[in-house]
Amino acid sequence: GQQLNQSPQSMFIQEGEDVSMNCTSSSIFNTWLWYKQDPGEGPVLLIALYKAGELTSNGRLTAQFGITRKDSFLNISASIPSDVGIYFCAGDPPGNAGNMLTFGGGTRLMVKP
């Protein structure tokens, strides 16, 4: 089946720094989603992308749907301690009609105050 490769697997940054993470696939996706998960909780939706080339912001977060439909990136500007968590990309492959999301392995973000 389709796999999503997220990188980096983990990041340890200083508060105030910008963060960039990405997600790639060997197959195309119709939709790209970015979720954040805190320990012991479910994933919370951050940004949803529906068109190739789309660039969307949500506060300090910006995400783009790659033009090839095989990748996406998420940027966080001016990181703060509450940004700590695991960030997952998820995709909806063609022919799936939104039934089943495929998730990446996650990027663990740690922020040093």
Next chain:
Amino acid sequence: DTGVSQDPRHKITKRGQNVTFRCDPISEHNRLYWYRQTLGQGPEFLTYFQNEAQLEKSRLLSDRFSAERPKGSFSTLEIQRTEQGDSAMYLCASSLFQDTQYFGPGTRLTVL
């Protein structure tokens, strides 16, 4: 806030016992999904319902697993004869048709 809710949040059981989890979706959502997440991994799809009909099941959903959504609202996921490999976080999500999926807080299962 009427998001997706799951009960219980944590369950510890002995190998061989049966367990049942409940999910209450966002009220106007007609689709409900179950995912499983093991430590250090992203969620993996198990099954989904549209209203009361179970429309798709992953091969991860062995014969010991059964899910129901009898009235098209809440859903239950039952695991019979639990095994240690069933230890995971079980996540429920809901959506309005193929719109964005919103997740609940999950049920963490530990099988001793």
